[in-house]
Amino acid sequence: MKETIEKEITRGGEFVVKETQSENIFTPEDFSDEQKMMRDAVKEFADREIWSKKEEFEKKNFQLTLDVMKKAGELGFLGVGVPEEYGGLGMSFTSTMLVCDYISGSSGSTSTAFGAHTGIGTMPILLYGNEEQKNKYVPKLASGEHFGAYCLTEPGAGSDANSGKTKAVLSKDKSHYLISGQKIWISNAGFADILTVFAKIEDDKNLTAFIVPIDNLVGNEGDGFKIAMNALNIGRIKLAAAALDAERRIINSSINYSKERVQFNTKISEFGAIREKVATMATDIYVGESATYRAAKDIEDRIKILEDSGKNHQEAELKGVEEYVIECSMLKVAISEDLQNIADQGIQIFGGMGYSKETPMESAWRDARIARIYEGTNEINRLVAIGMLIKKGMKGHVDLISKAESVADELTGIPSFEIPDLSGVFKEEKIILKNLKKIFLMLCGAGMKKFGLDIEKEQEVLMSISDIMIKIYLSESAILRTEKNCNRYGEENQKGQIAMTQLYLYQSVELISNKAKELIISLSNSEEQKFLLMGLKRFTKYFNYPKPLELKRKIAKMVIDNNSYCF
Numbered sequence: 001m002k003e004t005i006e007k008e009i010t011r012g013g014e015f016v017v018k019e020t021q022s023e024n025i026f027t028p029e030d031f032s033d034e035q036k037m038m039r040d041a042v043k044e045f046a047d048r049e050i051w052s053k054k055e056e057f058e059k060k061n062f063q064l065t066l067d068v069m070k071k072a073g074e075l076g077f078l079g080v081g082v083p084e085e086y087g088g089l090g091m092s093f094t095s096t097m098l099v100c101d102y103i104s105g106s107s108g109s110t111s112t113a114f115g116a117h118t119g120i121g122t123m124p125i126l127l128y129g130n131e132e133q134k135n136k137y138v139p140k141l142a143s144g145e146h147f148g149a150y151c152l153t154e155p156g157a158g159s160d161a162n163s164g165k166t167k168a169v170l171s172k173d174k175s176h177y178l179i180s181g182q183k184i185w186i187s188n189a190g191f192a193d194i195l196t197v198f199a200k201i202e203d204d205k206n207l208t209a210f211i212v213p214i215d216n217l218v219g220n221e222g223d224g225f226k227i228a229m230n231a232l233n234i235g236r237i238k239l240a241a242a243a244l245d246a247e248r249r250i251i252n253s254s255i256n257y258s259k260e261r262v263q264f265n266t267k268i269s270e271f272g273a274i275r276e277k278v279a280t281m282a283t284d285i286y287v288g289e290s291a292t293y294r295a296a297k298d299i300e301d302r303i304k305i306l307e308d309s310g311k312n313h314q315e316a317e318l319k320g321v322e323e324y325v326i327e328c329s330m331l332k333v334a335i336s337e338d339l340q341n342i343a344d345q346g347i348q349i350f351g352g353m354g355y356s357k358e359t360p361m362e363s364a365w366r367d368a369r370i371a372r373i374y375e376g377t378n379e380i381n382r383l384v385a386i387g388m389l390i391k392k393g394m395k396g397h398v399d400l401i402s403k404a405e406s407v408a409d410e411l412t413g414i415p416s417f418e419i420p421d422l423s424g425v426f427k428e429e430k431i432i433l434k435n436l437k438k439i440f441l442m443l444c445g446a447g448m449k450k451f452g453l454d455i456e457k458e459q460e461v462l463m464s465i466s467d468i469m470i471k472i473y474l475s476e477s478a479i480l481r482t483e484k485n486c487n488r489y490g491e492e493n494q495k496g497q498i499a500m501t502q503l504y505l506y507q508s509v510e511l512i513s514n515k516a517k518e519l520i521i522s523l524s525n526s527e528e529q530k531f532l533l534m535g536l537k538r539f540t541k542y543f544n545y546p547k548p549l550e551l552k553r554k555i556a557k558m559v560i561d562n563n564s565y566c567f
């Protein structure tokens with residue numbers, strides 16, 4: 001029997017103007033028994049085959065990566081999201097994210113090989129290939145008999161991928177294309193059997209995708225840029241998932257070390273300076289998980305709705321992911337940067353040993369660093385996220401305009417001095433969240449008023465607005481996850497989670513406040529400035545401040561007493 005989706009689904013980017021109910025989001029606590037079994041199997045595999053051989057991986061033992069990929073294929077991990085008719089397990093989008101999360105944390109080498117193969121190496125063929133191409137290539141990619149690579153970047157065409165110069169020329173007898181050009185930085189190129197190569201046919205303006213070595217055109221002529229970008233959207237959200245277990249492993253190693261290392265006759269885990277780092281690391285992991293799995297399930301539900309409306313799986317998956325381009329880009333930015341910070345804190349906890357190759361921190365930092373560059377740099381992804389939202393606003397797909405007008409009206413009105421009912425978990429936090437969205441709308445309105453459509457040239461402005469949007473999405477995801485779990489397990493059970501959510505929101509308010517102030521004082525004249533700064537003050541107001549140090553102490557105690565990240 002077909003399962004129907006009854007909950008209300010927030011469309012891509014709509015969270016900035018809409019309130020989401022906690023019962024309508026997916027949280028990591030909602031995984032089914034089957035998914036938990038899959039997670040445990042993947043984790044056991046990663047511990048046994050990758051983590052325990054980390055030193056060997058670090059010696060660039062290339063064969064080891066290949067062996068692990070083969071074994072992952074034998075266990076079905078390479079084809080989790082591939083439909084059964086093409087040799088995969090046909091599991092849901094969230095299941096593919098779960099596998100990606102737990103297989104990727106132990107080594108940067110396998111993480112990249114796995115991500116490139118299952119994401120950008122397989123998806124263009126699965127999503128855009130014709131039946132013959134899918135039958136021919138996908139089962140071998142899903143089983144690990146063949147490996148895939150995605151060849152877009154060229155020496156002269158990185159972020160500006162559509163400017164690539166690789167050419168495809170049709171042979172005189174029209175039997176094949178001759179592709180010539182240069183590609184660079186292609187993950188898995190050293191061992192891949194099937195390459196998706198992006199090239200321009202003759203003098204076309206746009207790229208076309210080919211399966212190489214046997215020249216095959218994927219999709220239609222000129223569709224290559226669209227194919228490349230859509231494959232990247234999936235890659236971006238998977239990259240966010242891939243960073244999560246790396247973060248858990250870093251915090252766990254750091255806690256273990258801090259409990260063994262003694263200085264001043266004291267275990268360093270007892271120093272507040274160390275405990276504060278552990279608390280912040282745990283908070284970022286918890287919030288990242290909340291946002292990643294929320295978005296993953298939104299995508300999965302959208303795919304299902306599209307399938308129910310008659311689209312085939314291929315079209316439905318394409319459109320489903322496309323709908324959440326904004327979320328995919330935001331997650332890629334936020335979690336790759338969290339991973340970097342967490343790895344950096346990990347090094348600090350290990351002290352001099354953290355700087356040495358003898359401990360896993362040095363490689364964790366190095367591995368984390370690439371996540372901010374590939375799958376579109378974080379600058380490009382910040383611009384994509386806000387640019388796409390503005391486009392959706394102009395088209396009326398997200399009601400930015402009238403909501404921004406309402407905020408402007410509210411600013412000219414007399415503020416209420418009534419103290420709202422703040423009893424109950426997250427009453428105050430939810431008011432603040434609503435107000436943060438108003439700040440976002442206020443800045444979008446002010447930016448559009450000043451620059452009009454030329455705002456797309458104002459990158460510093462867009463970057464800051466994008467950062468504000470990212471903090472709102474992550475804070476909201478944590479609030480909704482914790483609220484949902486408080487409702488089912490009770491507040492007592494969620495003490496640590498409540499503390500992390502409050503801490504993250506408090507820190508987000510501070511960051512948003514600074515970024516917004518910088519924009520307001522840089523962009524507005526003195527009259528507007530007064531008015532917007534008053535709005536900013538009103539919208540960042542806490543009735544009762546949380547006590548950040550107390551929250552950090554509570555979180556650190558839970559994680560350190562438990563010897564590992566325990567949420």
Ligand SMILES: Cc1cc2nc3c(=O)[nH]c(=O)nc-3n(C[C@H](O)[C@H](O)[C@H](O)COP(=O)(O)OP(=O)(O)OC[C@H]3O[C@@H](n4cnc5c(N)ncnc54)[C@H](O)[C@@H]3O)c2cc1C
Nearest residue numbers: 150151152153158159185186187373374375376377379380
């Ligand atoms: C280890 C590794 C693996 C990779 N794997 C693959 C792969 O499998 N397949 C593949 O096709 N590619 C791959 N890449 C390439 C990767 O996607 C590119 O490196 C990335 O897109 C950036 O391009 P670039 O290096 O040319 O930097 P550039 O585009 O030259 O960027 C340099 C700087 O300028 C900034 N910048 C550029 N344009 C803008 C703009 N419009 N606005 C604001 N800032 C801008 C960037 O954000 C960056 O900070 C990989 C790269 C590495 C290092």
